[in-house]
Amino acid sequence: KNEVEQSPQNLTAQEGEFITINCSYSVGISALHWLQQHPGGGIVSLFMLSSGKKKHGRLIATINIQEKHSSLHITASHPRDSAVYICAVRGNYQLIWGAGTKLIIKP
Amino acid sequence: NAGVTQTPKFQVLKTGQSMTLQCAQDMNHNSMYWYRQDPGMGLRLIYYSASEGTTDKGEVPNGYNVSRLNKREFSLRLESAAPSQTSVYFCASSLDWGNQPQHFGDGTRLSIL
Numbered sequence: 001k002n003e004v005e006q007s008p009q010n011l012t013a014q015e016g017e018f019i020t021i022n023c024s025y026s027v028g029i030s031a032l033h034w035l036q037q038h039p040g041g042g043i044v045s046l047f048m049l050s051s052g053k054k055k056h057g058r059l060i061a062t063i064n065i066q067e068k069h070s071s072l073h074i075t076a077s078h079p080r081d082s083a084v085y086i087c088a089v090r091g092n093y094q095l096i097w098g099a100g101t102k103l104i105i106k107p
Numbered sequence: 108n109a110g111v112t113q114t115p116k117f118q119v120l121k122t123g124q125s126m127t128l129q130c131a132q133d134m135n136h137n138s139m140y141w142y143r144q145d146p147g148m149g150l151r152l153i154y155y156s157a158s159e160g161t162t163d164k165g166e167v168p169n170g171y172n173v174s175r176l177n178k179r180e181f182s183l184r185l186e187s188a189a190p191s192q193t194s195v196y197f198c199a200s201s202l203d204w205g206n207q208p209q210h211f212g213d214g215t216r217l218s219i220l
Contacts, residue, residue: 004149031206043197043211050206086149090206094165097149 003027006087006098014106019074021101023087030090032070034061037084037100046072046085077105109133113198113212120188120219128183128215130198138204139181140165141173143194144214150197156181157204188219 007022023032034046047054047061049070054061058077063070074081082105087098111132120126132139137158142150152165154173162173170192172184181200185192196215201207 002149033208041195041214041216043199043214045208045210048206048208088150094152094155095209097151099147099149 002099003091003096004087004089004098006085006101008101009099010102010104012104012106013077015078017077017105019077019081019103019105021072021085021087021103023070023072023089023098025068025070025087025089025096027089027091027096029065029068032063032090033088033095034070034072035086035088037086039083043086074103079105079107081105111198111200111210111212113196113215115215116213117216118218120185120217122188122190122219124188125184125186126188127185128196128198128217129180130182130212131180132198132200132210133179134200134202134210135178136200136202136210137178138201138207139175140199140201140209141171141181141183142197142199143167143192144197145194153183153196155204190219193217193219 005024031050037043058075060073084100086100088095114129140155141153151167156162156175159178174182198212199209201209
């Protein structure tokens with residue numbers, strides 16, 4: 001079993017929909033990262049959080065340390081949000097990466 | 108603001124050839140990383156340099172070597188390329204080793220025939 005599991009693997013939605021991407025992990029962590037990989041391949045860090053909730057524009061990230069679970073929400077989704085969203089957790093040593101969720105937003 | 112710059116962007120090699128992937132960052136970051144990304148898998152750490160003058164193995168170091176040339180530059184070398192090393196390679200940097208966001212280069216798409 002992978003130490004970081006993301007769901008769903010693929011998600012297609014209509015423009016304007018509220019999007020939720022989930023990340024579950026099985027190890028103790030000091031922080032969790034959410035990143036976005038554009039269709040062209042570039043990777044951008046979105047959030048780093050160790051508790052509670054963070055918001056940036058239409059993106060919201062939450063984490064529940066007790067349940068070892070994080071969610072990334074996108075409000076009022078737009079086709080430019082189409083990308084792969086990656087969760088990574090910081091254990092004792094190195095980042096452990098999820099396989100990513102591929103999101104497609106249709107106009 | 109260049110951030111993290113990787114060269115080349117694309118490369119095709121024959122089995123057994125060698126090559127070096129270059130990475131430079133202009134953010135005065137202490138830590139640098141090399142990852143590979145394969146279809147359906149998460150990023151996997153090949154090597155990292157927590158600070159200038161140090162390098163350590165990551166999850167998948169076999170077949171690779173690295174050099175932290177100075178604070179800015181961290182290169183990845185394939186001494187004898189194998190088809191299993193066909194992948195997309197990403198260099199990243201962060202301010203320090205620890206809970207810091209990582210900044211990524213655009214990647215190098217490498218094919219080994």
